[in-house]
Amino acid sequence: MPLHPETLALHAGWRRDSATKAVAVPIYQTTSYQFDDTAHASRLFGLQELGNIYTRIMNPTCDVLEQRVAALEGGVAALAVSSGQAASAFAIQNLAHAGDNIVSSTNLYGGTWNLFANTMKDMGIEVRFVDPADPDAFVRASDDRTRAWYAETLPNPKLEVFPIAEVAALGRPLGIPLIMDNTAAPLLVRPFDHGAAVVVASTTKYLGGHGTSIGGIVVDGGNFDWAAHPQRQPAMHRPDPSYHGAVWVEAAKPLGPIAYILKMRTTLLRDLGSAMAPFNAFMTIQGIETLALRMERHCRNAEIVADFLAGRPEVARVIHPSKQTGLAGERAAKYLTRGRGGLLGFELRDGMEAGRRFIDALQLVYHVANIGDARTLAIHPASTTHSQLTPEDQLKTGVSSGYVRLSVGIEHPDDILADISQALDAAHGTPTRMAAE
Numbered sequence: 001m002p003l004h005p006e007t008l009a010l011h012a013g014w015r016r017d018s019a020t021k022a023v024a025v026p027i028y029q030t031t032s033y034q035f036d037d038t039a040h041a042s043r044l045f046g047l048q049e050l051g052n053i054y055t056r057i058m059n060p061t062c063d064v065l066e067q068r069v070a071a072l073e074g075g076v077a078a079l080a081v082s083s084g085q086a087a088s089a090f091a092i093q094n095l096a097h098a099g100d101n102i103v104s105s106t107n108l109y110g111g112t113w114n115l116f117a118n119t120m121k122d123m124g125i126e127v128r129f130v131d132p133a134d135p136d137a138f139v140r141a142s143d144d145r146t147r148a149w150y151a152e153t154l155p156n157p158k159l160e161v162f163p164i165a166e167v168a169a170l171g172r173p174l175g176i177p178l179i180m181d182n183t184a185a186p187l188l189v190r191p192f193d194h195g196a197a198v199v200v201a202s203t204t205k206y207l208g209g210h211g212t213s214i215g216g217i218v219v220d221g222g223n224f225d226w227a228a229h230p231q232r233q234p235a236m237h238r239p240d241p242s243y244h245g246a247v248w249v250e251a252a253k254p255l256g257p258i259a260y261i262l263k264m265r266t267t268l269l270r271d272l273g274s275a276m277a278p279f280n281a282f283m284t285i286q287g288i289e290t291l292a293l294r295m296e297r298h299c300r301n302a303e304i305v306a307d308f309l310a311g312r313p314e315v316a317r318v319i320h321p322s323k324q325t326g327l328a329g330e331r332a333a334k335y336l337t338r339g340r341g342g343l344l345g346f347e348l349r350d351g352m353e354a355g356r357r358f359i360d361a362l363q364l365v366y367h368v369a370n371i372g373d374a375r376t377l378a379i380h381p382a383s384t385t386h387s388q389l390t391p392e393d394q395l396k397t398g399v400s401s402g403y404v405r406l407s408v409g410i411e412h413p414d415d416i417l418a419d420i421s422q423a424l425d426a427a428h429g430t431p432t433r434m435a436a437e
């Protein structure tokens with residue numbers, strides 16, 4: 001009987017420790033593992049049998065996290081890595097090599113934008129950016145060397161849901177997988193249900209939830225027919241000199257539809273070494289246990305804050321999927337059926353200085369460069385994350401001078417509103433009053 005996400009978050013991938021019967025997932029703080037004998041070691045290295053070799057490549061605590069996130073996303077297997085950035089980089093490098101290209105949505109986290117526009121370029125991988133409002137733009141930007149398409153489910157700062165099914169359906173006949181960064185919407189959207197082939201996430205955010213541990217994960221949907229596209233996906237078909245000439249679509253056959261993630265673990269993780277530490281995997285597992293409850297509360301509180309801000313005269317515009325109309329509103333209704341997300345933006349009428357004063361006046365809400373924490377977080381992008389951009393370029397990314405981003409936490413909503421209300425008053429020179437008044 002398939003289990004519900006709330007149950008999987010507590011149970012997937014683990015029952016108890018076979019040696020001690022411990023219920024909590026142990027932190028296997030070990031670098032290496034004793035082989036039974038030389039034949040056993042040979043089978044592990046030869047991929048005839050899966051098992052632990054060395055913690056840079058696999059670890060039992062990380063394995064539980066991988067199984068748990070794979071189950072939550074509805075995928076077949078996953079790979080935990082050291083950060084969300086490493087997850088995005090690996091997801092691309094697993095398919096695209098120097099001379100190849102990928103097509104990406106323009107609506108991206110700034111760190112991913114830099115990775116794609118600069119570091120990938122230095123590696124000889126071209127990233128072509130297209131406006132996600134038009135799914136056909138992905139096809140128009142593609143050519144014979146296009147290996148993947150990439151997008152975020154619920155990208156900042158516009159918070160317009162990406163048309164996953166529409167774009168994934170265009171890529172599949174061409175042999176182009178859609179890679180979705182689902183960092184902002186775990187449990188709210190399952191990109192595999194809409195045809196995506198790979199999911200990446202920064203576990204640093206909602207999955208961990210407590211703001212303690214940087215991490216990332218790549219999930220293989222097991223739903224993409226790599227074997228049918230030898231020309232389009234040479235990395236999966238060409239004998240790989242780095243692993244005794246392995247042809248990944250063949251090597252994975254006895255192990256299940258895991259060619260993509262098996263290749264990533266045995267080559268990229270082995271060679272580049274961006275492994276997640278077992279302690280961080282443990283912390284993230286603790287976070288995921290309460291993910292379903294937290295996401296419910298994040299979404300409910302964000303709608304309360306959105307309604308409150310919409311009623312304040314200092315606020316010119318509230319950006320939250322619950323407030324969207326037109327095509328963005330239709331997509332929010334189609335994809336965000338389990339809640340409209342915990343991220344929210346708003347524009348202060350009085351621009352840059354009001355934005356700064358608002359942030360400086362916050363007492364409960366934290367001023368940090370993070371999202372998805374259980375606590376409410378705020379940042380003023382024009383004076384921080386986007387301050388290197390010209391005002392014109394800021395506007396192109398959707399950041400006006402008075403734009404404030406909130407990651408709404410799970411505190412009592414009245415306390416969040418009270419702090420936002422007094423900070424709005426302070427930003428506009430009016431006397432402090434409590435939201436509940």
Ligand code: PLP
Nearest residue numbers: 083084085109181183202204215
């Ligand atoms: N993807 C998204 C949507 C993010 O917001 C972030 C970080 O803010 C990342 C990826 C990168 O994750 P990390 O900071 O864990 O490297």
